[in-house]
Amino acid sequence: MQIAKATQPLAIMKEVVSHRHEYAREWKDRTGGKVLGYFCTYVPEELAYAAGILPVRILGSHEPQDVTEPYLYSMYCPFCRDCLAQGLLGKYDYVDGVAMARTCVHIYQAFDSWQRHLPVSYSYFLSMPARLTIPGAHPFLVEELKRFKASLQTWTGKQTTAEDLGKAIDVYNTNRRLLTKVYELRKADNPPVSGSEVMEMVLASMLMDKAEHNRLLVEFLARTPASSPNNAPAAGVRIMIIGMEDDDVEVLRLVEKTGASVVTDEHCTGTRYFWKEIAFPSTSTGGGDFPDSLLGAIASRYLEKPPCPQKDVVERRRLDHMLRLALEYRVQGALLIHQKFCDAHQWDIPAIVKLLKEHNIPTLSLEMDVTTPHGQISTRLEAFVEMLQMEA
Amino acid sequence: MDYPTRPLESWNEAAELRKQIYQDITQAKEKGKVLVAGGTAVPYELMGGFGDFELVAGETWGGNLAADDAVSTRCLEALEAHGYGKEGCGYYRLFLGSMFLNYGPFGAFPRPDIVVQINACDSQGKAAQIVSERYGIPGFCFDIPLTTFMELSSRPDYVEFMASQYSDFITWAEKALGRRFDDGRFIETVYNATRTLNLWGQIVSLNKTIPAPLDERHLFTLFTPMLLGRHKLEVVRFHERLLAEVQGRVRDGVSALGVEKMRLLHEGQPPWYALNLLRYPAKYGAVVVGSFYTFCIALTPFAVENGRWQPLPSPRENGVVLKSRDDAVRFLARWYLEAQFFKRLLHVPGKLDVVPSLARDWGAKGVIIHLNRGCPGYTIGNMELKTILQEQGIAAVTYEGSMADRREFSSTQVNDRFDAFFESLGLRRGDS
Ligand code: SF4
Numbered sequence: 001m002q003i004a005k006a007t008q009p010l011a012i013m014k015e016v017v018s019h020r021h022e023y024a025r026e027w028k029d030r031t032g033g034k035v036l037g038y039f040c041t042y043v044p045e046e047l048a049y050a051a052g053i054l055p056v057r058i059l060g061s062h063e064p065q066d067v068t069e070p071y072l073y074s075m076y077c078p079f080c081r082d083c084l085a086q087g088l089l090g091k092y093d094y095v096d097g098v099a100m101a102r103t104c105v106h107i108y109q110a111f112d113s114w115q116r117h118l119p120v121s122y123s124y125f126l127s128m129p130a131r132l133t134i135p136g137a138h139p140f141l142v143e144e145l146k147r148f149k150a151s152l153q154t155w156t157g158k159q160t161t162a163e164d165l166g167k168a169i170d171v172y173n174t175n176r177r178l179l180t181k182v183y184e185l186r187k188a189d190n191p192p193v194s195g196s197e198v199m200e201m202v203l204a205s206m207l208m209d210k211a212e213h214n215r216l217l218v219e220f221l222a223r224t225p226a227s228s229p230n231n232a233p234a235a236g237v238r239i240m241i242i243g244m245e246d247d248d249v250e251v252l253r254l255v256e257k258t259g260a261s262v263v264t265d266e267h268c269t270g271t272r273y274f275w276k277e278i279a280f281p282s283t284s285t286g287g288g289d290f291p292d293s294l295l296g297a298i299a300s301r302y303l304e305k306p307p308c309p310q311k312d313v314v315e316r317r318r319l320d321h322m323l324r325l326a327l328e329y330r331v332q333g334a335l336l337i338h339q340k341f342c343d344a345h346q347w348d349i350p351a352i353v354k355l356l357k358e359h360n361i362p363t364l365s366l367e368m369d370v371t372t373p374h375g376q377i378s379t380r381l382e383a384f385v386e387m388l389q390m391e392a
Numbered sequence: 393m394d395y396p397t398r399p400l401e402s403w404n405e406a407a408e409l410r411k412q413i414y415q416d417i418t419q420a421k422e423k424g425k426v427l428v429a430g431g432t433a434v435p436y437e438l439m440g441g442f443g444d445f446e447l448v449a450g451e452t453w454g455g456n457l458a459a460d461d462a463v464s465t466r467c468l469e470a471l472e473a474h475g476y477g478k479e480g481c482g483y484y485r486l487f488l489g490s491m492f493l494n495y496g497p498f499g500a501f502p503r504p505d506i507v508v509q510i511n512a513c514d515s516q517g518k519a520a521q522i523v524s525e526r527y528g529i530p531g532f533c534f535d536i537p538l539t540t541f542m543e544l545s546s547r548p549d550y551v552e553f554m555a556s557q558y559s560d561f562i563t564w565a566e567k568a569l570g571r572r573f574d575d576g577r578f579i580e581t582v583y584n585a586t587r588t589l590n591l592w593g594q595i596v597s598l599n600k601t602i603p604a605p606l607d608e609r610h611l612f613t614l615f616t617p618m619l620l621g622r623h624k625l626e627v628v629r630f631h632e633r634l635l636a637e638v639q640g641r642v643r644d645g646v647s648a649l650g651v652e653k654m655r656l657l658h659e660g661q662p663p664w665y666a667l668n669l670l671r672y673p674a675k676y677g678a679v680v681v682g683s684f685y686t687f688c689i690a691l692t693p694f695a696v697e698n699g700r701w702q703p704l705p706s707p708r709e710n711g712v713v714l715k716s717r718d719d720a721v722r723f724l725a726r727w728y729l730e731a732q733f734f735k736r737l738l739h740v741p742g743k744l745d746v747v748p749s750l751a752r753d754w755g756a757k758g759v760i761i762h763l764n765r766g767c768p769g770y771t772i773g774n775m776e777l778k779t780i781l782q783e784q785g786i787a788a789v790t791y792e793g794s795m796a797d798r799r800e801f802s803s804t805q806v807n808d809r810f811d812a813f814f815e816s817l818g819l820r821r822g823d824s
């Protein structure tokens with residue numbers, strides 16, 4: 001088993017990412033628990049975790065495939081097709097159930113075809129609001145959370161208590177706090193951790209038992225100085241990654257090969273996943289009026305976290321989060337990573353380019369398919385970074 | 393088999409009405425009306441409470457633009473020049489392109505007063521945001537819950553959710569427009585709009601008759617007044633006359649095209665620049681009698697019992713009196729949520745259930761499915777749909793295209809596919 005080989009926290013997390021399926025199978029053997037594959041960062045994982053379930057984000061493999069053609073038309077995004085392909089190829093055969101919270105129509109179809117064609121004993125679609133700022137969104141989401149919780153209980157045959165949920169929230173909040181600390185390391189002039197390493201840490205968080213992940217993060221932070229030694233190589237130009245689903249670590253490595261550093265991001269396998277804790281004051285009391293107070297706190301977090309473009313309608317909130325990060329991390333250039341056919345993101349691109357331009361942050365758009373044309377991307381990245389170096 | 397046929401007498405009236413509606417839109421400001429930018433599925437009955445208004449809707453505006461190659465290309469290029477990609481709703485891309493160009497099918501793009509949208513499909517809310525920012529005008533977006541449920545009775549909170557948004561909207565629009573909301577006018581608008589929708593439901597239901605009095609090509613042209621002006625008395629009256637005419641055609645056995653060896657359904661929006669595609673099956677003696685899209689688009693309410701689709705009566709016909717604003721708001725919330733379109737739109741299990749059901753009830757032996765690159769929203773589930781139809785003994789063929797962008801469409805390839813499909817169904821060219 002590969003997972004056990006590494007001893008350093010970062011190396012363990014990297015191994016979990018590259019051997020994610022082995023990790024989940026091993027977790028099942030160890031705990032006898034169920035695994036829930038989830039399709040979007042709006043799935044309130046805390047509820048599953050509180051029920052003793054391991055939530056695992058369904059991700060693609062970035063390898064060519066042709067198994068989804070009978071189910072998903074080719075105009076839907078490469079990410080959603082890659083996710084479904086992994087299921088159809090049997091890579092996720094340990095997944096007992098699947099869940100989806102409403103986001104875009106692309107990934108929804110992958111979810112639908114998954115539950116239609118793959119053997120799962122549980123599937124759940126949560127009608128996450130699509131406009132998050134209206135007064136009715138909170139009570140609506142609380143009702144949705146109640147139904148989700150009840151359905152998980154039916155599936156597992158176990159009641160989730162206020163204490164279970166309080167503990168799960170605590171574990172998740174801790175994870176969010178620790179990941180934020182890891183991110184903050186890259187505020188330094190010479191960050192002691194690279195962008196590609198941090199992305200693997202976030203990915204590991206989506207795949208691992210969060211309590212285990214927290215232990216690794218604590219250890220990692222304890223061993224890692226706040227910045228690289230003074231004689232470490234300079235960080236190079238400071239890059240931010242902006243997009244939708246960007247789990248292709250290889251692209252970040254290509255950026256780093258140019259001598260630049262990826263210092264922060266605004267996408268759903270980065271800050272949009274873990275940003276904002278659940279405002280719950282106590283870990284164990286449950287507040288006395290379970291479940292509403294807890295579910296209300298969870299609902300607030302999912303409504304208030306940095307929104308994905310699909311949900312950022314009328315009054316824009318996404319840009320504020322993006323700009324705050326860009327300024328705090330002293331970003332010099334931004335890569336707009338765009339999954340081909342991702343309409344939700346494309347509608348935002350002109351507003352993003354305009355905003356960053358107003359703050360003298362040049363942008364480069366990169367379009368992603370299931371496989372990344374690395375040669376072509378490298379050339380464009382090198383040119384972009386050279387341009388930024390000249391401007392610096 | 394041959395059937396008698398004759399042109400639809402209401403055709404010219406429909407064309408005049410469409411022309412009038414578009415004129416009203418472009419002249420709304422001059423006539424002191426409120427001009428709302430949005431989409432065809434917004435609950436604009438609510439707008440009726442603010443007095444006379446017109447709606448410039450992305451879907452119909454885009455559909456009009458799509459029919460003209462040169463104009464649509466200019467609009468798409470204008471949008472791309474503003475940094476937008478090729479993804480997303482083709483209608484809204486044309487609509488926004490037309491806005492950036494300040495040019496449209498009826499002259500300059502009319503500057504709206506407010507933007508009102510729903511966020512059922514991902515493109516709607518985002519397009520509304522762009523219009524609102526372009527003109528610096530207030531915008532409102534209704535959230536439509538999407539779920540895998542089918543029966544509203546299991547989700548009473550959904551009605552509350554919609555009703556609360558309608559109330560929020562009234563408060564918001566009073567401020568945005570500086571006008572007071574008039575409950576009486578609102579209720580009258582609800583009565584008119586629901587009456588039009590019921591009439592439309594009755595008209596399309598007559599297409600269950602053999603021979604079908606209308607075909608899908610008719611429906612795609614006839615539905616504009618309902619989409620843009622269903623609350624207007626003249627539109628109600630037009631639908632009453634249209635219903636009477638179609639009933640007469642049924643009585644006299646008048647068919648849409650003079651042939652009907654086989655009936656088909658279409659799934660999805662048409663390529664607006666190639667509408668005659670819908671008449672191509674007639675070369676084989678087949679007729680396209682409708683689609684979920686044309687039957688249900690403006691939220692035409694149907695009850696479905698034992699596989700039979702029945703248009704639901706409007707409140708007035710049903711003896712329901714809407715006594716107060718709250719009454720009407722709740723009624724509207726329920727009406728919208730129970731509309732087949734919202735229950736099944738953007739909802740794969742819904743679509744897989746509804747299309748075979750329609751095919752059976754309208755007697756269609758096959759379904760032509762548009763893999764529409766211009767509509768990521770409504771095209772969902774279409775690959776699964778083909779399989780499900782075939783499993784249920786209903787023939788299905790897909791064709792690739794776009795409702796809005798001719799560059800995505802090859803008529804030769806599509807015709808070849810259709811030829812092979814019809815031949816596989818035992819039809820021959822020239823059959824009648
Ligand atoms: S990348 Fe875009 S289109 Fe694909 S699943 Fe994510 S939001 Fe949807």
Ligand code: SF4
Binds near residue numbers: 451481515768
């Ligand atoms: S469902 Fe299709 S036509 Fe309607 S707004 Fe969405 S993309 Fe456009």
